[in-house]
Amino acid sequence: MSVFLLQRLGQALVAIFGVMTLVFFIQRLTGDPTYLLVPETATQEDIEAMRRTLGLDQPLLMQYLDYLGDMLRFDLGRSFVQNVAVTEIIASRLPYTLQLAGGALLVALVIGLPVGLALAIWRKHRSTNVLMGFVLGAQSMPTFWSGILMIMVFGVWLGWLPPSGSGSLSHLIMPSIALGLLSMATYARIARSSVLDELSKDYVRSARARGVGTGRLVGKHLLRNSLIPVISISALEISQLLAGAVIVETVFAWPGLGQLTVQSVQSRDFVVVQGIVLLGALVTIGVNLIADILYSVVDPRIRKGDGA
Amino acid sequence: MSAVMANWRRLFVPGEGKGVPVGIFVAIFAALVLVAIFAPLIAPYDPNTQNLLGRLKAPGTEARGTYYLLGSDELGRDLLSRVIYGARISLSVAILSVLLSGCVGTALGMLAGYRRGWVGIVVMRLVDIFLSIPAILLAIIMVAVLGPGFVNVVLVLALTRWPRYARVAYGQTLSVAGQPYVRLAKAMGAGPVRMLFLHILPNIIAPIAVVATLEFGLMVLFEAGLSFLGLGVQPPMASWGAMLSVGRNYVSNAWWIATFPGVCLFLLVLSVNLIGDRLSDYLNPKSR
């Protein structure tokens, strides 16, 4: 077991190293930030001078070695554009990203789970189909459209919520809904299938035979037992939510990592992009690693095969 | 074979309390595909002809000899014609990217699950790596290196989505490869290509098909997102997503620009999602 663990951990580290190396080099295929940093009137010499200041005149391999050295010292570097430490920039954005991801998850769970439950329990009723149509419909609109419609209706015409920005709970509501709608259907599906799964089990049947009512059955047993797959999918959904917020954050001027990613990629702020990707890789690959380890506990065949 | 056909019919005819009545959505999807195929025959005008004096005309108005049934856009182009031609772009981007990412992802996933060992490790860690790179970064890199355009939108989408298929194919292959009949075939000397395509693929194609249908809707939305970020197909060519991302700037003074392509896009994604949902119910006996 521990050998497998170590191997799998080693692989994860190699994968993270791979991501960082790949991102380092492919970013530099896209040119460099100097043209965006200098004013329009800058001459070719000014541009060269700017490149020297940023250290971008060095051979690529030297830059890479420098980067690796910094990584080993846990130094993520400084932003080209803002001239501020990357860790500071990311740390200022992270709370907003977590708030938004949390809000979105809440929306998805609060709507998705009951819908899934209803679909499973009243599966004989045709009317529940409307519910599924609703959750599927909610994820069939591009967020930049549903976002601006929400802003116009609730922010401008009704004036119930601030149209955009951050700073209070009321600011968080619309972006959370816009983002949460996307994963609502996933939860509804999982909740439905896991409740159906539970319903077919012996303890449910015997409880029913003893005359336990549906309400009590759901409250006492079903919900708790069918939550396990929901939680395990949430781990994956969270890393999706962290990444998927790019458009929602842009539309709602929400100062999270999604907006930062777009801006940094577009302004060729390589160092910031590397920092964001590293964080993303740690989360994504970390979650995968945990999932793999859990599976291997459940199903030892995987362990044997993978290690061979 | 006839049993399969019967099952397929059951899939689309609403049975007692089973899933969503999906026939109507199949019809919508088919109608949109037909619109895309026959766009030049249906569209009343050239979708790219501008009329700077006929900008932002409301539906049902006429300007300089052009009758704008669905109104005109920000450059005085006929919105109906653009929506009709937009079907081509939106559908073909989605179909091509699903095919490309599906084939690549499935092939790699099967290979990883079948060979395991270092091949499996390399492929699955590659999956991790690709999942960790933000799609927007890949999109900008493709545009910077290869130039913008239709083909690159498809490539970007395929490049970011193949890991999804690879994971499913990998997991399915692992479980199928342990089955006695597969072992038997291997013992009888079937080569790897034969094994993969004749014995494993047919047994894992169903879940892959479900993933592909759900991905199809996502691809339509992703393409729209790329257009919103200015990385989509090149103007004046327009997908529904591109029209929508322009039209959203006009919600309060020219609502039609966003609404018509938006509704089409919504119907397309919704119908594909519902078909996918039904398909997954059908293939997953537990939820029946």
Added chain:
Amino acid sequence: MTRTTLACGVAFAALFAAGGALAQDFTVNLVNEPSSLDPHMQWNPDSYYVYRNVFDNVVTRDDAGEIIPQIATAWEQVSETEMVLTIRDDVTFHDGEPLTPEDVVFSVERITNPDFGSPQLGQFNSITGAEVTGENEVTLTTDGPYPVLLAQLVKLSVVPQHVVEEVGDEAFNAAPVGSGPYVFEEWDRGVAVTLSRNEDYWGEAGPFETAEFLAVPDASTRVANLRAGTADLIVSLDSDLAMQIENAQGVQVLRAPTERVGFMGMNTTRPPLDDPQVRRAAAMAVDREGIVAGILAGGEQQVGQMATPAHFGYVEGVEPIPYDPEAAAEIVEETGAGDTPMQFATSPVFDQRIVQAIQQMLSEAGFDVEISMTDMSTYLQKARAPEQTERPYFSFGRWSCACQDVDGVQFPLLHSSSSWSRVNDPELDALLETGRSSLDDEERLAAYTEVQSIVQDNAYILPLYQAVAIYGAAGELEWTPTANESLFLNRMSWSE
């Protein structure tokens, strides 16, 4: 389970307090957050909209665009290469220390020091020396005659030597100290910059107690914020978004003709555009009237030269190349120019309505032009490629040097040495150099008149229109936006 609870907890941890909009708190929506608040670092609108309120410049421009005193009360060109500035003696920085001639010298030396690596270096590197030459007197030396020096000093902010040297460049950027009408309060990274009124300002104090600058990247969201009352002033709008504001209650559109010139650039070194006839055809194919009246319709003026009446060097009475699509089509037909596929390079920041309109007009004349839209950085890499012949066939731009002098427009776009130029004409180069180095206004004007006729005869570039800056504002705001696109809070007020 714990993971979910944690996430919910974080969501609820957000503050409840929503800000009520008081007239004393002024909220501005920018596109992005400032990249720097150190006025000697980045020079882009989102940065200088903010820091120009924190710092005073050596000189400034009034609402009519005339150069007027700010930190320098008087200036005198004492020789071809020397200018003497008289410095105000009653200005204090926000920390209470007086602003001295030494601070002015320090500011000049800081921004021109190559080791400091200011992106603005190119605007000031003609200044080779600055020294205190008397009580309240600073003498600037240039490397040669430099007629636009004063216009450049409009953009040179004065920073306090004692603060910069004490805290270092980095801490100064994080918490800048200036002498302007507003005091830096807080920079909540990625969210907002807050300024408060400088009650001891030597000049006209600002009307608002505090001002907050927020980054709102999406234009329709900015409009929604304004209409909902959560923003008092929003920037970067196009004419169609302005129309939405005009139709709404309680908000207004403010427009100002700028010194920006909209133009279509052509690569005169790449066939078929190396043929003057073909370039003329492209120029004749473009319907400027259609663009200005049909799409923009916000008071933009067509121009026939790469200058606006606000520029020094504007030539009176120029007749532009006429719009004649039939003649254009004939030339394209005769020369076979339509056989070469050409790209129209652009990026989302440019008005795509105009780009698409021009592309359509060129196509109708028979050119084979396709739009190639990439992100800004990729676009710039092409537009400023080291080899002239690699720069794009066609492009659309809106150029401003923020100096109101044609040298700042025409030299970078037309002189063969510039990284933007797609023109290679020694005669033109010589004239542009004369215009850049002569101190005699008449001689300069003569040179630019000559430049204009060469550019037009050869159809080197197609000037389109003088751009108008569009702002959305709360209905009660009184403010006259200026041609150089600055956002001085102390020149605004609330109407009664």
